[in-house]
Amino acid sequence: MGMTALVALSMSTAIAPSAMAQEKTLTIRFYDDPAGFDPANIFRIENENIAFNIFSGLTTYDGETGEIVPDLATSWETTDNKTWTFKLREGVQFQKGYGEMTAADVIYSFNRIKDPQTASPYAAELEGIVSMEAPDPYTLIIELDAPNGNFLHTVANYHQGQIVSQKAIEEAADQVRWQPVGTGPYYLDSIDVSSRIVLKRHEDYYKGPAPIETLVFNIIKDEATATIALRNGEVDLMMRANQEENLATLEAAGFTMNSVMDYAVALMVLNTEFEPFADPRVRQAVAHAVDFEAISQAIAPSLQQAYHSMLMPWMAVYTDDIPKYTYDPERAQALLEEAGYPDGFTFKNLSTSAQGVTEVQQFQIDYLSQVGINMEMELVDTPTFNQRRNAGEFDTATRLLPAVNPDMILFSFLHPDNLVPNGLNGARYDNPEVTSLLEAARAEPDADTALDLYTQVQQIVAGDLPYIPMYANNVYWPGKPEVTGVHINYLAQVDFWSVDITE
Structure with a gap:
C-alpha cells in the first residue's frame, strides 16, 4: 500500500539567539x-x-x-x-x-x-x-x-x-x-x-x-594533557574524553559533562570461514563465555555498558524481542561439546600494536580460557590493521557501529553484496532468508509492515550470531x-x- x-x-x-x-x-x-x-x-x-x-x-x-x-x-x-x-x-x-x-x-x-x-x-x-x-x-x-x-x-x-x-x-x-x-x-x-x-x-x-x-x-592527542589544558583554561571544550580517571577529575572540578549515551555498539566480528566459527553453536558459546557486564563495570562504567543488539533502542526499527546471551560458562561448554569442540580451540584476535592488549581484552582472554577457548592477540600497525580488517583477513576483529540509519548497518554487515573486501560484511554472513527480508524491508512503504520485516531480521541474526554485540558506547565532551x-x-x-x- x-x-x-x-x-x-x-x-x-x-536566527540564533545570540547572533549579535x-x-x-x-x-x-x-x-x-x-x-x-x-x-x-x-x-x-x-x-x-x-x-x-x-x-x-x-x-x-x-x-x-x-x-x-x-x-x-x-x-x-x-x-x-x-x-x-x-x-x-x-x-x-x-x-x-x-x-x-x-x-x-x-x-x-x-x-x-x-x-x-x-x-x-x-x-x-x-x-x-x-x-x-x-x-x-x-x-x-x-x-x-x-x-x-x-x-x-x-x-x-x-x-x-x-x-x-x-x-x-x-x-x-x-x-x-x-x-x-x-x-x-x-x-x-x-x-x-x-x-x-x-x-x-x-x-x-x-x-x-x-x-x-x-x-x-x-x-592535543594525549588526553591527560588535554584534561590539564581544560582545567587551566587553555581550552574551553574537549572533543571526546574516553578515560574514566579524566572524566572523574573533570566532573569533580565542576565541568559540564556533555554526553550522548548508547550512540554506537562495539561488535566482535567472527569470520565464519574460520572453521570453528562456521558453527553458530560455537559463536553462541563465545557469547555465553564472556561476562561483558562485569568487564564494563570493572573498567569503564561511564563509557560503556554490556549490550545485546546491532541496533540501538532509539532507532525506529529496533526490537528488544531477540535472543540474548547472558554469562553462562556451563552453557558455553555444553554448546562447544555439541559442536564437536569439547576441549575448546585457539583463535587469533586482530588488533593494533598502538593500542596493545587492552584491559578489556585481557578480561576477555581470561573468561574464554575458563571454557577452553584460547584467544591469542595478533597485534599489527594501524594501517595494516585497517587493510586486513577491511579485507576480512582475521579470525576475529572488532568494529564500532556509529550510524543513525539502521538500514545502513543491517545492509552493510549482513547483506552478501557487502561481503569483504567489497563491503563491511567481515563475518561473511550470507543467509538467503535474511537477505530477502532486508530487501523487502527497504522497499516497503508501509512503516508497520517494514517494522515487522526488520524485527524478523534482528531475531534471525541474533540467533545466528555472526557478530557478537559487546558494549554500547557513550561519548563525552567535557567543557x-x-x-x-x-x-x-x-x-x-x-x-x-x-x-x-x-x-
Whole structure:
C-alpha cells in the first residue's frame, strides 16, 4: 500500500539567539592529526565533526533526538519510496562568495560521489539513483532503481549527502580536502595540520550567523594533557574524553559533562570461514563465555555498558524481542561439546600494536580460557590493521557501529553484496532468508509492515550470531560551564551553530 511522506518546515527566518556582532572565540581540543574534509572520502569522527559544520545536506539530524529534520530541503514528498521530490531552500549561500546553492549543486555533488574517477568509498550509498532532474532551481526529483524508505538518511549531512560547490571543487583541484566550501554555519579559515584548525562564522548562513565567531581546534592527542589544558583554561571544550580517571577529575572540578549515551555498539566480528566459527553453536558459546557486564563495570562504567543488539533502542526499527546471551560458562561448554569442540580451540584476535592488549581484552582472554577457548592477540600497525580488517583477513576483529540509519548497518554487515573486501560484511554472513527480508524491508512503504520485516531480521541474526554485540558506547565532551548548547548527536557530532558562551 502506498504512503505519502510530506514534511515541511521553514527555518529561513530563524536566527540564533545570540547572533549579535560579538567576537566570541571558542577553543576546542581536537584529538588527532586532521585527514582532510572532502565529503567524497572523509573518514574518522573528529574530521567529520569539522565537515558537519562546514557543509549541509538536504536533510540533517536533530542533535538531541537523532531524528531526520530539514536542512537544504524545506520539504520532501514520495508516494512509493522510489521517486522523491525535494523542495529546496531559496537564497542559501555558499561560503567564500561562491554564490547561491541550487538543485544543480545537489546533482553535481551526488554525481561526483558516483563518478568512479572520484574513487569515493561512499559511492555505493548512491548507486540506487538512476536519474536526477531539476525542473527549476529549487526543485529536485530523484528516481531510484528500487524503493528505499531510508533514502532521507542517504541525503543527510554526512559523507555522500554533503553538498559542495562545483566551482570550488574545480578551483581546489588536488587540494580539495584542505579547501572545503559548503553552506554550513562555519567555513575553514586556516589549518596547520600539526597544531590547529580555525573555523570562522559564515555570516550568510541561512539560519543566521552563529553566536560564536571563531572556533579554534587545538590538536592535543594525549588526553591527560588535554584534561590539564581544560582545567587551566587553555581550552574551553574537549572533543571526546574516553578515560574514566579524566572524566572523574573533570566532573569533580565542576565541568559540564556533555554526553550522548548508547550512540554506537562495539561488535566482535567472527569470520565464519574460520572453521570453528562456521558453527553458530560455537559463536553462541563465545557469547555465553564472556561476562561483558562485569568487564564494563570493572573498567569503564561511564563509557560503556554490556549490550545485546546491532541496533540501538532509539532507532525506529529496533526490537528488544531477540535472543540474548547472558554469562553462562556451563552453557558455553555444553554448546562447544555439541559442536564437536569439547576441549575448546585457539583463535587469533586482530588488533593494533598502538593500542596493545587492552584491559578489556585481557578480561576477555581470561573468561574464554575458563571454557577452553584460547584467544591469542595478533597485534599489527594501524594501517595494516585497517587493510586486513577491511579485507576480512582475521579470525576475529572488532568494529564500532556509529550510524543513525539502521538500514545502513543491517545492509552493510549482513547483506552478501557487502561481503569483504567489497563491503563491511567481515563475518561473511550470507543467509538467503535474511537477505530477502532486508530487501523487502527497504522497499516497503508501509512503516508497520517494514517494522515487522526488520524485527524478523534482528531475531534471525541474533540467533545466528555472526557478530557478537559487546558494549554500547557513550561519548563525552567535557567543557566549561559557560559553554552552552553542546548537543552531541548519534553520530558523535556537534552542531556548533547551537553552541554559545554565556557571561
